[in-house]
Each structure stands twice: as C-alpha cells, then as structure tokens.
Amino acid sequence: MAGPELAREADGHGIDVVFPDIARWAAGNTELPYVWTFESGRPGPHVAVQALTHGNEVCGAIALDLLLRDGVRPARGKLSFCFANVAAYHSWNPAAPFKSRFVDEDFNRVWGPAVLDGDRDSVELRRARELRRFYDTVDYLLDIHSMSDPCPPLMLAGARRKGADLALALGFPAHIVVDAGHAAGRRLRDYGCFDDPDDPRTALLIECGQHWTAESPAVALQASLRFLRHFGSAGADVLERYLDRREAPRPRVIEVTESVPIRSEAFSFVWPQDGSLAVVPSAGSLVARDGEREIRTPYDACALVMPMRRRARPGDTAVRMGRFVG
Numbered sequence: 001m002a003g004p005e006l007a008r009e010a011d012g013h014g015i016d017v018v019f020p021d022i023a024r025w026a027a028g029n030t031e032l033p034y035v036w037t038f039e040s041g042r043p044g045p046h047v048a049v050q051a052l053t054h055g056n057e058v059c060g061a062i063a064l065d066l067l068l069r070d071g072v073r074p075a076r077g078k079l080s081f082c083f084a085n086v087a088a089y090h091s092w093n094p095a096a097p098f099k100s101r102f103v104d105e106d107f108n109r110v111w112g113p114a115v116l117d118g119d120r121d122s123v124e125l126r127r128a129r130e131l132r133r134f135y136d137t138v139d140y141l142l143d144i145h146s147m148s149d150p151c152p153p154l155m156l157a158g159a160r161r162k163g164a165d166l167a168l169a170l171g172f173p174a175h176i177v178v179d180a181g182h183a184a185g186r187r188l189r190d191y192g193c194f195d196d197p198d199d200p201r202t203a204l205l206i207e208c209g210q211h212w213t214a215e216s217p218a219v220a221l222q223a224s225l226r227f228l229r230h231f232g233s234a235g236a237d238v239l240e241r242y243l244d245r246r247e248a249p250r251p252r253v254i255e256v257t258e259s260v261p262i263r264s265e266a267f268s269f270v271w272p273q274d275g276s277l278a279v280v281p282s283a284g285s286l287v288a289r290d291g292e293r294e295i296r297t298p299y300d301a302c303a304l305v306m307p308m309r310r311r312a313r314p315g316d317t318a319v320r321m322g323r324f325v326g
C-alpha cells in the first residue's frame with residue numbers, strides 16, 4: 001500500500017472517538033445477525049434505528065451500543081436496532097480510516113430491485129439481501145451516517161414530502177436536505193415503500209458531522225431519541241436520562257437542485273470551505289473549477305451541501321447546490 005496515499009487520507013483528521021466492541025451484539029435476537037427487535041406488546045409502529053450502513057461511520061454504532069447496553073425497550077409497537085455493514089466495520093484500520101467504508105461496494109447504492117434481485121454477488125449484496133426482509137417489516141427507519149469532512153449535521157429526507165414533514169416534526173438537526181439520491185445507485189432510505197408517496201412508511205438518513213469527532217455520536221444519540229419520541233417508542237426513563245431538552249433552532253429545508261459531478265483530474269474549489277454550511281449570496285459566483293469548466297451558483301443564497309474536499313476523483317459528486325424553501 002502506497003505510503004503517500006495513506007498520509008493523504010489521514011490528513012487533517014484526528015480520531016477522537018473509541019470504536020465500540022460490537023461483537024457482543026452479533027447474535028441479535030432475530031434470525032439476523034446484529035439485528036435486535038423488541039416488542040412492547042402494545043399497538044404501535046415498528047421503528048428502527050440503524051448504524052454502520054458505512055463501516056467507518058462509527059457515531060451510530062456508539063449511540064446504538066449505549067441504547068442497547070442501557071436496555072432500552074419500546075413503550076409501544078416494536079423497536080429495532082440494526083448494525084448493517086458489520087464486515088466493513090470489522091475491517092477498520094486507523095492507519096487507513098477511509099478504507100473501511102465498505103468491503104466490495106457501497107451498501108447504500110444497492111437498493112434498487114434490479115440490483116437486489118440480480119445475480120451479482122458481493123459482501124454488501126449478501127448482507128443487503130438478508131436484511132431486506134427486516135426492512136420490509138419496518139415502518140419508520142432512521143439510518144445514521146457521518147461525513148468525511150467537517151460539516152454541520154444534515155437530515156437527508158429524500159425527494160418525497162413525507163420525508164421532509166417527518167424531519168421537520170423531529171425538529172433536529174437544523175438543516176434538512178431534500179434530494180433524490182445518487183445516480184450511482186439507490187440508497188436504503190429510498191428503498192421500496194420508503195420512497196412511495198402513497199405509503200406512510202418513511203426513512204430518514206442523518207449525516208451527524210465528521211466521522212470521528214466527539215460531537216457526532218452525541219448528534220446520533222439525540223437524533224435517535226427524537227425519532228423514538230416522535231413515534232411514542234421511547235419510555236420516559238430513557239428520555240429523562242439522555243435527551244437534550246434545550247431548545248434547538250427551527251430546522252430549515254434545503255432543496256437540492258443539482259449535483260455537480262467531477263469530470264477532470266483538475267478539480268478545485270474556489271469558494272472557501274471552512275466546515276460550515278456555506279451559503280453563497282449571489283447568483284453567478286464562481287464556486288469551483290473543473291479543468292476548463294467553471295462552476296457557478298445558479299441563484300442567490302445558494303447552499304453548498306456536502307462539498308467533497310479530499311479524495312475527489314472524476315465521477316464523484318463534488319458538491320450539491322440547493323436553495324432554502326418554506
């Protein structure tokens with residue numbers, strides 16, 4: 001493995017969290033490894049919180065490990081906790097911290113029927129095909145992620161109104177992104193009924209912050225608690241112990257209008273990226289150069305969502321551009 005590549009990958013990012021030993025959760029209590037489902041015996045929805053859709057995004061695993069150790073049980077309906085791409089998590093190597101996102105392919109790009117029902121095979125597809133029957137029983141899913149670069153937490157609500165409505169009702173985090181996902185493949189949050197506008201079942205994807213900051217697990221925990229509270233799934237005791245009741249700013253919805261793909265090896269941002277959610281005041285402002293191509297903002301008050309500042313390669317999404325709505 002090339003030394004310079006490792007040095008570049010680790011550049012600028014400390015690892016400020018302890019990766020929990022999740023092997024204790026391997027057995028699960030369903031027929032699926034690393035899936036825990038608890039029944040309240042009272043009517044109510046099946047609410048699920050998931051960690052490790054991406055193997056190096058540890059914040060969700062820290063939150064779920066805490067809730068499972070605490071013995072959280074649903075106040076109504078069913079409550080599940082799922083660790084998804086555990087094979088990738090177990091491949092974690094702090095010397096190459098970006099490598100354990102997945103083993104063979106991105107678990108979060110395989111959720112279209114052609115891929116799931118096709119004859120291709122990979123570590124991630126095997127896990128997706130076994131977890132699919134679990135997701136088919138879930139009414140509301142919170143899928144916990146984190147980001148390569150520092151960025152305020154974002155709730156990715158998908159393209160349907162029901163996603164944005166649910167995110168607004170949670171009231172956290174402060175930015176909700178309405179977008180249609182990736183050309184490279186369907187996300188879990190857009191799988192099946194979750195993306196059907198006529199079906200109440202809904203999934204949200206939260207990006208909690210940078211992968212290995214101390215803040216991201218706290219964001220993951222607060223988002224999980226608000227998700228459970230919204231559906232009446234959380235008992236008063238667990239909310240009392242862990243929920244941050246300070247008033248949060250009212251969330252704003254950003255509608256992504258375009259994704260900017262990287263086309264050349266010579267891509268660079270011109271607009272400064274300082275780890276905040278940049279809002280470019282004026283239409284026509286130069287944001288980036290991609291070889292000869294200039295990338296400019298299409299409208300005033302354009303939000304630059306999840307700019308990819310490192311490891312950018314042709315074919316990657318450099319940034320999404322969005323406008324504030326509502």
Ligand SMILES: [Zn+2]
Binds near residue numbers: 053054145
């Ligand atoms: Zn992720």
